[in-house]
Amino acid sequence: MKVNKILVWDWPVRIGHWLLVGSFALAWLTSESETYRLVHAFAGGTVVGVVLFRLLWGMLGTRHARFVSFVRGPAAVKDYVIGLLKRNASQHAGHNAAGGWAIVALLGLGLLSGASGWLVYEDIGGEWVVDAHGALSSGMLTIAVLHVAGVVVSSLAHRENLVRAMLTGLKQGRADEAIASARPLVAVLMLGWVAACAWWLAR
Numbered sequence: 537m538k539v540n541k542i543l544v545w546d547w548p549v550r551i552g553h554w555l556l557v558g559s560f561a562l563a564w565l566t567s568e569s570e571t572y573r574l575v576h577a578f579a580g581g582t583v584v585g586v587v588l589f590r591l592l593w594g595m596l597g598t599r600h601a602r603f604v605s606f607v608r609g610p611a612a613v614k615d616y617v618i619g620l621l622k623r624n625a626s627q628h629a630g631h632n633a634a635g636g637w638a639i640v641a642l643l644g645l646g647l648l649s650g651a652s653g654w655l656v657y658e659d660i661g662g663e664w665v666v667d668a669h670g671a672l673s674s675g676m677l678t679i680a681v682l683h684v685a686g687v688v689v690s691s692l693a694h695r696e697n698l699v700r701a702m703l704t705g706l707k708q709g710r711a712d713e714a715i716a717s718a719r720p721l722v723a724v725l726m727l728g729w730v731a732a733c734a735w736w737l738a739r
């Protein structure tokens with residue numbers, strides 16, 4: 537079958553991704569500041585809102601957004617990594633098997649980091665919660681750095697700009713792998729939900 541540019545990432549996935557990047561960066565940059573405590577809480581609330589939405593969208597969303605389409609077992613991860621090393625990595629319309637686990641880790645850490653941050657903000661739990669919040673957020677930064685490195689390596693291996701694909705939604709693939717709609721209305725609902733979460737957490 538002919539390989540063409542097809543629609544793979546819907547609007548909620550794309551907007552959610554870049555919102556997560558921006559809010560995580562803002563939360564990180566304001567983490568040590570007393571002056572920007574409210575901004576930090578608002579950014580953290582945005583992270584939590586995006587992650588909660590993404591967990592739901594991972595079950596109800598379009599084909600390549602669903603967890604069942606990209607969370608694979610250790611054998612698939614090993615095959616993909618060996619393929620990469622042999623410069624013969626298998627092409628995926630959605631996320632590859634290795635990247636899929638980085639995504640699961642980022643979503644899990646985003647949720648735990650946000651929840652512990654809320655406890656700190658509300659003065660619940662004491663010093664160990666503060667330490668846990670710092671450790672979870674540093675863990676998330678570490679995985680995010682590995683994730684970006686993985687994106688660069690996969691982009692080079694597949695000769696496809698995956699960052700551009702996360703902006704346009706378009707990737708190389710067979711026509712029968714395309715999603716039918718970019719779901720713009722769901723993206724609008726998601727933005728309302730994320731704004732409510734951010735406001736609620738920082739209020």
Ligand code: HEM
Nearest residue numbers: 549553556557560630631632635639642680687698699702
């Ligand atoms: C500027 C830095 C970043 C770039 C260029 C980038 C790029 C990308 C790309 C290209 C993908 C799709 C990978 C694929 O084709 O399989 C992706 C997915 C993802 N990235 Fe990033 N990323 C960045 C930072 C981050 C950060 C900081 C986080 C979390 C805090 C993050 C979380 C995710 C998640 C959760 C997905 C899965 C998207 C979904 O299926 O909803 N990324 N990223």
